Amino acid sequence: MKIKQKSFAEAVALIHDGDVVGIGGHTARRHPMALVREIVRQRKRRLHVVGWNNGIDMDLLIGAGCVETVETSYIGLGSFGLAPNFRRAAEAGRIRVIEHSETTAMDRFRAASMGLPFLTTKTGIGTDLPKTAPSMREITDPFTGGTWLAVQAIVPDVAIVHAHTADVYGNVQLDTERWHDTSPDVMIARSANTTIVSVEQIVSTEAIRSRPINTILPRVDVTCVVEAPYGAHPCCCDARYDYDLEHLGMYARSAADPAAIERYIADWIDATGNNDAYIDKVGARSLMKVSLKRSTRQ
Amino acid sequence: MTRTANSRFTEAELLTVLVSRDLEDEGHGFIGLGTGGRAFTMAVGIPSVAAELARRHRGIDFVTQYGVAFEPDLARTPSNFADPHLLAWPSNAQIRVEECLEYFRRGKMTISFMSGAQIDKRGNLNTVCIGRQGAPKVRLVGPIAQPDQCTYARSTVVIMPQERRTFVEKVDFRSAMGFGDAPGDRKRLGLPGGGPRKVYTDLAVWDFDPQTETMRVTTLHEGVTREDLIAACGFTVDFSPQLGTTPLPLNEELNLIREEIDPQCLMLGARIT
Numbered sequence: 056m057k058i059k060q061k062s063f064a065e066a067v068a069l070i071h072d073g074d075v076v077g078i079g080g081h082t083a084r085r086h087p088m089a090l091v092r093e094i095v096r097q098r099k100r101r102l103h104v105v106g107w108n109n110g111i112d113m114d115l116l117i118g119a120g121c122v123e124t125v126e127t128s129y130i131g132l133g134s135f136g137l138a139p140n141f142r143r144a145a146e147a148g149r150i151r152v153i154e155h156s157e158t159t160a161m162d163r164f165r166a167a168s169m170g171l172p173f174l175t176t177k178t179g180i181g182t183d184l185p186k187t188a189p190s191m192r193e194i195t196d197p198f199t200g201g202t203w204l205a206v207q208a209i210v211p212d213v214a215i216v217h218a219h220t221a222d223v224y225g226n227v228q229l230d231t232e233r234w235h236d237t238s239p240d241v242m243i244a245r246s247a248n249t250t251i252v253s254v255e256q257i258v259s260t261e262a263i264r265s266r267p268i269n270t271i272l273p274r275v276d277v278t279c280v281v282e283a284p285y286g287a288h289p290c291c292c293d294a295r296y297d298y299d300l301e302h303l304g305m306y307a308r309s310a311a312d313p314a315a316i317e318r319y320i321a322d323w324i325d326a327t328g329n330n331d332a333y334i335d336k337v338g339a340r341s342l343m344k345v346s347l348k349r350s351t352r353q
Numbered sequence: 354m355t356r357t358a359n360s361r362f363t364e365a366e367l368l369t370v371l372v373s374r375d376l377e378d379e380g381h382g383f384i385g386l387g388t389g390g391r392a393f394t395m396a397v398g399i400p401s402v403a404a405e406l407a408r409r410h411r412g413i414d415f416v417t418q419y420g421v422a423f424e425p426d427l428a429r430t431p432s433n434f435a436d437p438h439l440l441a442w443p444s445n446a447q448i449r450v451e452e453c454l455e456y457f458r459r460g461k462m463t464i465s466f467m468s469g470a471q472i473d474k475r476g477n478l479n480t481v482c483i484g485r486q487g488a489p490k491v492r493l494v495g496p497i498a499q500p501d502q503c504t505y506a507r508s509t510v511v512i513m514p515q516e517r518r519t520f521v522e523k524v525d526f527r528s529a530m531g532f533g534d535a536p537g538d539r540k541r542l543g544l545p546g547g548g549p550r551k552v553y554t555d556l557a558v559w560d561f562d563p564q565t566e567t568m569r570v571t572t573l574h575e576g577v578t579r580e581d582l583i584a585a586c587g588f589t590v591d592f593s594p595q596l597g598t599t600p601l602p603l604n605e606e607l608n609l610i611r612e613e614i615d616p617q618c619l620m621l622g623a624r625i626t
Contacts, residue, residue, distance in 0.1 A: 081450070084436055108497070131494040141492065148488030154481055154528065156500035158454050165451065176458070178504045181530045181542045184496060187486060201543050234436040235421040238449035291435040298435045347437045 059225035061279040063330060066251045067093040069278065070213045073123075075103040077164065077209070077247055078112050079216030079240035080290065083133045083298055086112035087217035087253050089286035089330045094215075095119040096324055105211060107160035107239055111290065111306060114138035117150060118316045119324075126153035126188075128160045133298075135307035140316060154187045159206050161239050163190060166208035167246035173205040180204055214247030216240040217287050218271065219295065222260040225277035227252050228269040232294040241271050250276060253283035255295060283330050285342060297345040302337065362602050364555045365394055365621040366610055367574065368512060370602040371553055372466075373403035375510070378413040380463040381456070383502060386420045386434050392468070395512050398620035400466040401427060405614045410606055418462075421453045422446070430619060454498060457505035460545055465506035467499060467549070468513040471524040474567045474588045476511065476531025476549035478503065479524035486526050496528040503529035508550040515554035521587040532566035556582055558599055567591065572599040 067090060070076060076094075080086030091112050094102075103124040104113055113130050116122050118140030130141045144150045155163075162174040175194060180202065185191040190207040218240070221227040227244075244250045252272065257280070263270065285292075289299035289306065309319040327333040334342070376382070384400045397419075404417045405427050419425055422439065423446040431438035440447075456462050469478035470493050480499060484490030503509055513519065531549050532538055539548050552559040552568060556577045559568045569591040570582060575598055583590050615621055 127495065129495040129497045137492070137494065145482070145492035146489055152486070152492075152495075154486070154496055154526075156496050157498040158451075158458070158501045161451055161454075177544055178501045180504070180544060181527075181533050181538060182496075182500055183481075183486070183527045184500060232440050234439055235447055235449045235453075239451055242451075291437065293436045294440050295437075297433070297437050300433075 056224045058223050059274065059277060059279045060223040060257060061281055063089070063093045063281055063283075066090070066279050066281045067097050069249050069251065070094060070099055070102075072100045073102070074099075074212035075105060075209070077211035077214035077243045078104055078106045078109065079214070079237065079243050080106070080112060080287070081108045081236040082129070082131070083110045083290045083303065084234060085217050085237045085240070085287045085292050086110065086290050087215045087286065088112060088288060088290060089283035089333070090215045090217070090251060090253050090281070091115055092324045092330070092333060094121060095320060096328070105163065105209060106243075107155070107157055107164070110138065111303065114140045114310060117141050117144050118310055119320055122150055124151040124153065126155065126160070128155045128157045132303065132307050135303055139307070139310035143313070152187065153190075154184045156184065159184070159191065159204075161242065162206040163209040164239060164242040164246040166206065167210050168242040171208060173207045175203040175205055177203060209246060211247040213249045213251060214243050215251050215253070216244050217253045217283070217292070219254060219293070220256050220258045220262070221252060221254040221277075221280040222263045223257060223280070224260065225252070225274035225280050226260070226263045226270055227254065227272040227277060227280065228263060228266065229271050230293060230295070231269060234293055244272050245276055249278045251279055251281065252277055253281045253286040255284055255286060255292070257282045285334050285337070286330065288334070288337060291345075295346070296342075297347050299337070299341060299345050301341065362607055363621065365399060366607060367599070367602055368553050368555075369399050369402045369406065369610060369621065370606045371558060371599065372399055372510060372512070373406040373410070373606070375551065376404060376407040376413060376415055377463065378415070380413070381416045381418065381461055383418050383456070383462050383465045383506070385498065394621055395468050395514075396466065398622070399512055402610055402615050402620045406606060406609055409609050409613065418453065418456065421448055421450050423448070427614065427620075432619070454501055457501045460505065460507070462502070462506045463508070465502040465509045467502060467509050467511045467529070469499070469511070469519075469529070471519055471521050472511060472513065472552070473521055473524050473531070475533060476552070476561065476568060477524050477527045477533070478511070478529040478531065479526050481526040481528045483525055489525075499529040503531065503546065503548070504544050505546045508547045511549055511552040513552070513554060515556040515582070515585045517585055517587045519587075520585070532561065536564065536566045556585055560593070562591070569593045570596060572597045574599045575601065
């Protein structure tokens with residue numbers, strides 16, 4: 056069996072300037088932040104980032120100048136309000152924004168993950184959303200003659216998602232206790248040509264095989280896995296850890312000011328150089344504070 | 354924290370009672386898991402307490418769905434909506450999010466609670482931007498699930514502060530459908546849901562004229578004049594021929610809210626002023 060575990064540098068090197076990149080996670084939960092930080096380190100450019108409900112993941116990539124187009128239903132910082140880098144870039148007309156409802160954003164991935172060219176919906180009819188989204192077009196129901204919108208499948212060049220465990224062969228699992236707002240990660244992962252999964256822990260194949268029901272992505276769905284403890288930080292990660300509200304607050308303040316976000320990127324991303332050093336910089340105390348429940352109820 | 358001794362009830366309490374009285378037996382309502390502050394009170398707190406009040410005061414059976422969680426225990430609402438807390442919130446079910454939104458597409462959702470940065474006279478909503486979408490004056494969060502809710506829910510209820518800059522002639526970007534551009538648009542476009550039914554604000558209650566499908570004021574809150582409302586609205590205000598004063602909350606309703614449903618003011622904490 057082919058070993059699929061890679062280093063961050065190797066995995067993110069699979070992403071090229073101008074690529075369509077699907078990003079997993081929801082609002083401030085389980086975004087693949089360690090991979091996002093590596094994308095920033097490698098200064099990828101002109102990316103078309105796609106998700107269904109996003110936050111600091113896309114805001115940081117926009118702030119680092121990596122993004123040309125965003126396609127999702129939401130970019131915000133939860134209780135910290137609007138996403139400042141997204142806001143500045145959109146208001147300046149520096150990025151293109153393709154607007155989706157949550158279901159149509161999911162349908163893009165869902166169709167691709169099912170091997171279909173499109174899915175149909177009534178959502179968006181009569182609104183301004185389809186004007187921003189070339190992937191939404193009117194279609195006639197051949198059975199009733201009714202009008203629907205077809206939402207075209209998207210096949211991202213690369214998908215990045217974060218999960219709990221995997222073996223070195225790329226069989227990816229989530230703990231039984233998982234908050235289901237991140238369930239579309241599976242569709243996002245399956246829609247792409249190249250799928251990079253970061254996990255909290257690389258575990259033995261024996262451990263994976265002892266709980267096959269927890270596998271969300273068998274290795275055939277995965278191009279490579281990267282070990283990233285606290286890899287969703289400062290987002291929360293199911294029962295494993297809470298939001299790091301202090302860090303998110305500090306990020307929100309930095310992002311509000313173009314000079315401060317440059318310093319944030321220099322200090323927290325470039326200077327750390329890799330995920331281990333980033334986690335060291337966050338510090339054991341901060342990590343213990345968010346690790347409310349270090350074992351799950353399995 | 355917001356209930357002062359000299360005020361009989363807060364605006365959040367008033368809106369909660371009004372929304373509660375409109376909820377129907379065997380209904381199924383969708384409440385998003387919002388974020389903090391005033392937006393939380395409007396989007397989550399009021400509908401949550403209203404549903405529980407309707408159950409306790411009028412004895413109706415009403416299902417509340419908080420995103421992926423079905424009928425969670427309001428008395429044990431976590432103070433923070435991060436995963437470890439939500440996972441431990443006693444609920445009948447936590448289902449996958451794509452399934453949870455299929456309740457809209459399946460026509461099961463009887464009511465959904467909305468708000469927006471802008472609303473127009475036909476109840477169309479905007480949560481995307483102020484100004485032109487390509488390079489807006491103010492960029493907002495995006496459509497979220499509102500287009501799904503407004504397309505598919507059997508009815509929607511809008512709860513938002515009454516301001517001249519938010520109640521506008523035409524929304525800058527139509528992210529969610531109300532009644533479109535002209536009477537009959539929803540039917541013509543084949544939209545399954547019934548559209549907006551009421552709009553509750555800190556000054557008044559609005560409904561929609563069934564002929565014109567435009568908003569009209571049905572009741573003004575106690576102490577609010579027609580002039581106050583006209584001054585706080587960006588479009589020409591129509592008043593219902595039966596214009597009245599908004600009925601007051603009953604002591605019984607207020608006691609249930611304060612003593613049993615939300616004693617710590619977690620839900621209605623952010624005062625709408």
